[in-house]
Amino acid sequence: MVFVLSGGASEGAKRMSAAEQTPGDDTPWGEVTPEAARRLLVAAVDAFAERGYHATTTRDIAGRAGMSPAALYIHYKTKEELLHRISAIGHDKALEILQTAADGPGTAAERLTAAVRSFVRWHAERHTTARVVQYELDALGAEHRTEIVALRRRSDAAVRRIINEGVASGEFDVPDIPGTTLAVLSLCIDVARWFDSAGRRTPDEVGALYADLVLRMVGAGPK
Amino acid sequence: MVFVLSGGASEGAKRMSAAEQTPGDDTPWGEVTPEAARRLLVAAVDAFAERGYHATTTRDIAGRAGMSPAALYIHYKTKEELLHRISAIGHDKALEILQTAADGPGTAAERLTAAVRSFVRWHAERHTTARVVQYELDALGAEHRTEIVALRRRSDAAVRRIINEGVASGEFDVPDIPGTTLAVLSLCIDVARWFDSAGRRTPDEVGALYADLVLRMVGAGPK
Numbered sequence: 001m002v003f004v005l006s007g008g009a010s011e012g013a014k015r016m017s018a019a020e021q022t023p024g025d026d027t028p029w030g031e032v033t034p035e036a037a038r039r040l041l042v043a044a045v046d047a048f049a050e051r052g053y054h055a056t057t058t059r060d061i062a063g064r065a066g067m068s069p070a071a072l073y074i075h076y077k078t079k080e081e082l083l084h085r086i087s088a089i090g091h092d093k094a095l096e097i098l099q100t101a102a103d104g105p106g107t108a109a110e111r112l113t114a115a116v117r118s119f120v121r122w123h124a125e126r127h128t129t130a131r132v133v134q135y136e137l138d139a140l141g142a143e144h145r146t147e148i149v150a151l152r153r154r155s156d157a158a159v160r161r162i163i164n165e166g167v168a169s170g171e172f173d174v175p176d177i178p179g180t181t182l183a184v185l186s187l188c189i190d191v192a193r194w195f196d197s198a199g200r201r202t203p204d205e206v207g208a209l210y211a212d213l214v215l216r217m218v219g220a221g222p223k
Numbered sequence: 224m225v226f227v228l229s230g231g232a233s234e235g236a237k238r239m240s241a242a243e244q245t246p247g248d249d250t251p252w253g254e255v256t257p258e259a260a261r262r263l264l265v266a267a268v269d270a271f272a273e274r275g276y277h278a279t280t281t282r283d284i285a286g287r288a289g290m291s292p293a294a295l296y297i298h299y300k301t302k303e304e305l306l307h308r309i310s311a312i313g314h315d316k317a318l319e320i321l322q323t324a325a326d327g328p329g330t331a332a333e334r335l336t337a338a339v340r341s342f343v344r345w346h347a348e349r350h351t352t353a354r355v356v357q358y359e360l361d362a363l364g365a366e367h368r369t370e371i372v373a374l375r376r377r378s379d380a381a382v383r384r385i386i387n388e389g390v391a392s393g394e395f396d397v398p399d400i401p402g403t404t405l406a407v408l409s410l411c412i413d414v415a416r417w418f419d420s421a422g423r424r425t426p427d428e429v430g431a432l433y434a435d436l437v438l439r440m441v442g443a444g445p446k
Contacts, residue, residue: 052275190413209402
């Protein structure tokens with residue numbers, strides 16, 4: 001199961017326009033959302049990433065999706081509603097990635113490795129979406145912001161749980177568990193800022209490097 | 224010597240408006256730039272951080288600085304020129320911080336600690352400026368972007384030099400030096416995204432935690 005707003009191809013790879021994408025792909029997103037609404041979300045991600053939330057109008061978004069402003073309004077009443085939808089999908093996916101790793105089999109080191117690899121891979125492959133998800137929180141309305149902050153706290157808790165368990169079992173040596181949890185997530189999130197699809201490292205390679213660095217951060221690296 | 228665009232107080236602390244700030248503070252910036260030009264830069268940082276570069280007009284910036292658009296034009300011909308000035312000052316400061324640490328006395332571990340503490344402190348204390356500096360690179364014109372990318376490469380080289388020297392002396396154990404250099408800088412830069420002046424940790428505390436985590440990343444942490 002892959003989270004995509006862009007129809008299957010990784011961002012940065014040559015992308016189809018929203019209008020060229022086929023409906024009914026195998027994502028949960030494709031299943032639950034009418035095709036027109038999905039096209040509008042893809043267009044909104046592109047516009048917000050390129051120009052910023054405040055410089056984007058609903059007219060811009062409708063135009064990118066090959067639709068009229070009136071057609072957009074059928075699906076989303078406001079620009080903020082589009083941002084909220086994008087943010088909720090992104091944060092749900094982040095939480096799913098981290099909880100799946102935390103609940104998985106294996107030692108704390110194996111589960112932390114799985115969490116970092118998967119979280120990094122998402123931020124690299126979906127860097128355009130991830131930038132909107134991570135950088136436009138301040139543009140959300142108060143109620144939506146509260147909802148998203150709660151999702152972020154649960155993501156944080158999933159990673160903290162793995163680290164706690166590693167400390168309890170003696171695998172990890174971590175003097176500041178909340179601070180180290182924050183740093184691990186921060187390291188992974190910033191991949192969305194610098195990752196370049198045309199660069200030397202693939203998402204998987206960055207994930208493998210970062211998993212090694214994070215094991216060192218928790219005192220489970222090479223002795 | 225402290226880099227400020229905001230007249231001395233840390234960002235997030237109660238700030239004076241640009242118009243209230245006294246000229247001739249003890250920053251290099253205060254010395255070399257006429258007060259009106261400096262006020263415009265402070266106003267531009269605030270506007271870009273709040274609304275994004277593309278949603279900000281030169282009229283907005285002039286208004287925030289208590290000046291007319293015509294008065295702005297005396298100092299800066301375009302909005303991009305303002306962004307370039309902000310970016311150049313920020314990147315010069317980053318380079319100075321990292322080169323000072325790399326050239327300083329002490330072991331590689333001591334110099335890497337100094338680099339991380341100082342770089343983190345800047346991204347925490349000046350998080351508003353740092354976000355503009357780090358997130359609006361794509362809005363620079365081609366020539367300015369090339370200049371800024373060159374400064375970034377030199378910052379990267381300063382950190383890589385410390386890590387190289389630590390590996391050569393046997394202090395550090397780092398299988399992937401370029402990748403680890405990137406991760407160290409990335410971890411510090413992302414502080415600008417999440418740091419909250421009203422939060423539990425001071426810039427110095429984050430710097431101390433991150434220096435410890437980075438020593439672990441290079442294999443020089445507790446054994």
